[in-house]
Amino acid sequence: MRFGDETSGSVSPEILTCIERALEEDIGPGDATTNSIVPPEATMRGRVIARQAGVVAGLDVMQATCLLLDVRVGFMARVTEGAYVGKGRELATVSGPARALLTAERTALNFLGRMSGIATSTRQFVEAVTGTKAVILDTRKTAPGLRAVDKLAVRRGGGGNHRIGLYDMLLIKDNHIDFAGSLIEAVRRARAAETGLDIEVEARTLDDVQAALELGVERILLDNMPPDTMRRAVELAAGRARLEASGNVTLANVREIAETGVDYISIGALTHSAPVFDASFDWMDRPDPAGLREPARPGQEDKDDC
Structure with a gap:
């Protein structure tokens, strides 16, 4: 598939290439599930939450991942790169076209999890x-x-x-x-x-x-x-x-x-060998139109997304 021509200017061309490859291998000709169920005009908003303590790295890569699918996505980082955060900390807020956000979710989290895991491990050695x-x-x-x-x-x-x-x-x-x-x-x-x-x-x-x-x-x-x-x-x-x-x-x-x-x-x-940093998207309300996805109930947050 073809991705948008506009993306976050904060990532290097080399990293942008990594993102494009990751999206291509995941999406292929299209997100069959999302495109079958979610109307093109639907919107949603949510938060990125740390599910463990650690050093955050890759929010800009996560933003670029979302913007490559749709430049209308709004993404606001709530912590700085390299910051140490506790479990439950809000890392970013996102909003925009539901199709783009649902399709980008796993790839974006993969980048954040890998980068933050590496950053966390590195910080431990640096402090030592x-x-x-x-x-x-x-x-x-x-x-x-x-x-x-x-x-x-x-x-x-x-x-x-x-x-x-x-x-x-x-x-x-x-x-x-x-x-x-x-x-x-x-x-x-x-x-x-x-x-x-x-x-x-x-x-x-x-x-x-x-x-x-x-x-x-x-x-x-x-x-x-x-x-x-x-x-x-x-x-x-x-x-x-x-x-x-x-x-x-x-x-x-x-x-x-x-x-x-x-x-x-x-x-x-x-x-x-760095462990992956655990983070998740927490959708804050029902998408618009309503009924496309309900907010997570207590106990559901730990469900793996494959």
Whole structure:
């Protein structure tokens, strides 16, 4: 189906593409149920409610999702992006054509739930390292096709982004070193390519760290090193390169890792394992014309929408 040409200007073209793909896979040639039952002129209004406590991210993406289906949708965010909210908090109000709102509901909630879940998880890690210099970063372990969405959610949770893809930083890993024959040759080839990009080298031992330092690389990834070894790597580097800890980072050990003095801690679980934030549309009154949908009664709010 074709979507509207007007949408919220607050989302990037990359995220707009993600929204369009999500709507296309869900709607296909049309919402058969809604289009069969709901008259074109029907309108409705409702609220978006947090069903758990957490960090909110993605209200602008939710708005853009609704506007792509009908530019007459009214959407008003009631909290700011990155805000921590309690269970039951009103996140936004919506109003407009009933067909558009009912059709957009699940896709819009999917974006809000995923992004807020990632933001909530990120905030937990960020708060765990408060008082250290360590910056919490994501990785490329994002949902296929949703990298822009996932990485935006990390930023709204207070974290930072590692490289966006394979194009904005050179990260020399063990396989690259094997193909080149040595770390020295791998770095030589990377520099000879004259990409203008920073070079990061994966190090598994202190000898690897020393070799990378002698080559003058900008950044060294400490792969699955225990904290004591990381601390020695920090002493060895003495500020000559930025150091990134990665591998098996949890809320239980992230503080200890941060206190070694590393500059960055990258965590794949921020995007590949974050629980979905639970939120719902709460329709405030009967749609107009009346009788299309009754307001939820107590005890009905937890019904899953498939």
